[in-house]
Amino acid sequence: MRRSGRTKAFTLVEAIAIVIVLGLAVPATVGMLYDATRQRVQTRQNLEADRFASAILETVLADAYNPDAGLGLDAVTDPAYERLIAPRLGGLAEFYKQRGFAYRIGVSGPVGLDADPASGTEYRYVTATVEWMPAGSTTRSRLSAGVLVTDLPRQAGSVFGPPPPGYQVYQTIDANASWKWKRLGWKAVKDSTALQSGRRSRWLLFIMKFPGTATPSQVGLTVMSRGIGRGKKRGGAGAPSLDFVVSVYDSGTRRWRTQNVRIAAISGEWQTAWFDVGNVSGTGYTIVGWRNARKFRRTGLTVAGIQMAGRQ
Amino acid sequence: MIAVMVIIATVGSIAAALIGQSALAYQRSISQERGANSAALALDRIVAEVRDMPEDPGGGPAIRRADAGSIQLDDGTVIEVVGTSVMLTKPGDQPAPLCQNVSAFELSYMDAAGAPLRPGDPGTPGATRRVVVRIVSNGVEARALVVPRAGLDWRAGG
Numbered sequence: 001m002r003r004s005g006r007t008k009a010f011t012l013v014e015a016i017a018i019v020i021v022l023g024l025a026v027p028a029t030v031g032m033l034y035d036a037t038r039q040r041v042q043t044r045q046n047l048e049a050d051r052f053a054s055a056i057l058e059t060v061l062a063d064a065y066n067p068d069a070g071l072g073l074d075a076v077t078d079p080a081y082e083r084l085i086a087p088r089l090g091g092l093a094e095f096y097k098q099r100g101f102a103y104r105i106g107v108s109g110p111v112g113l114d115a116d117p118a119s120g121t122e123y124r125y126v127t128a129t130v131e132w133m134p135a136g137s138t139t140r141s142r143l144s145a146g147v148l149v150t151d152l153p154r155q156a157g158s159v160f161g162p163p164p165p166g167y168q169v170y171q172t173i174d175a176n177a178s179w180k181w182k183r184l185g186w187k188a189v190k191d192s193t194a195l196q197s198g199r200r201s202r203w204l205l206f207i208m209k210f211p212g213t214a215t216p217s218q219v220g221l222t223v224m225s226r227g228i229g230r231g232k233k234r235g236g237a238g239a240p241s242l243d244f245v246v247s248v249y250d251s252g253t254r255r256w257r258t259q260n261v262r263i264a265a266i267s268g269e270w271q272t273a274w275f276d277v278g279n280v281s282g283t284g285y286t287i288v289g290w291r292n293a294r295k296f297r298r299t300g301l302t303v304a305g306i307q308m309a310g311r312q
Numbered sequence: 313m314i315a316v317m318v319i320i321a322t323v324g325s326i327a328a329a330l331i332g333q334s335a336l337a338y339q340r341s342i343s344q345e346r347g348a349n350s351a352a353l354a355l356d357r358i359v360a361e362v363r364d365m366p367e368d369p370g371g372g373p374a375i376r377r378a379d380a381g382s383i384q385l386d387d388g389t390v391i392e393v394v395g396t397s398v399m400l401t402k403p404g405d406q407p408a409p410l411c412q413n414v415s416a417f418e419l420s421y422m423d424a425a426g427a428p429l430r431p432g433d434p435g436t437p438g439a440t441r442r443v444v445v446r447i448v449s450n451g452v453e454a455r456a457l458v459v460p461r462a463g464l465d466w467r468a469g470g
Contacts, residue, residue, distance in 0.1 A: 019319065036338060063426075088426035116444075
């Protein structure tokens, strides 16, 4: 039997079918590949945004606890800080800006249990918000992260002096955290964690735990003077020598030890004076006071706190 | 038949080009993702080491050597680039690779005020309060800034 006619490689119908199949399959395949790529890029953008926000918060943290002039919590809470932080990010601001990331910094009002202005301690919540345009999207994404900062540690850390050679500081008590200071007539110094002697202030009580074994100990008092006189009559910062009474109760011997000590030439800058209180064991209660309250009031005495150091 | 073959060839070549380009882009994105993940893991570890570095008895972070390509801490920890790998050496341990296929690794240092310090200078380790880490792996660049907690003044408050 003989076949008739020629064999066609493709008929038009088959060609159309192939075109339709390709027309359906190719966009779907390309679309899937594009989606996978977009998701990967978005994941990477999320990581970068997270890293950028972390870098901003690290810088905020460092600046908030920086005692240098122009920095500290006051600088961080300043509205201009958002611009000031850019050169402090070590080139990261430019790097991320070129990649389409923008940032904002928000600072809350005082928060927390100690938001009471009378306490002198301030807590703020700083938020770093990073915005960017995700790959293949028309709406901007936003990532926020925050950190709580306060001026209390900054003040404490920046004003207390180092211990005497061979001694190690075991405890530092901020004056603001001392016992019933308000009732004792002291008042908080604005923008500081220190306390200033008031009309009735005669003594402050600090409760601190000395090392368990008897060891040579020293008590450090960090003070400054805002000048002699009162109000408009007050002269320049600083005061002549002032006499203090330091009493330490040693629970090991169950005895009080009281001694008069003198800090010579208190200046307008914070200074820490160390007093040898001998061997102290167990829990010690330390009282720092003075006999002539009026004299101290006139000198604008300001107390940052007390430290206890033992022999290393 | 010729017309049919022309049509199919045209459509096929376009489709092949589309799929080829997409596959290339996909491959590139996978490569970049791998590089980004690798760099991110290395950065996270470096940031953790620098952030938690020990405190110098005289105050501040305990850095023994601060170079552009490496940092050595007082406790013996070393982070450095060796060839195309970033290595971490902990005291008593063998060097372990943090990231491979690294084409650039750079450490820059800043003081408390945010001013840049010159890597390798004798005074740089003592003055360093912020460290910026830059790493490029598989063509992906990642940067991070870290503040050693030992350098923050609040620690001195006890």
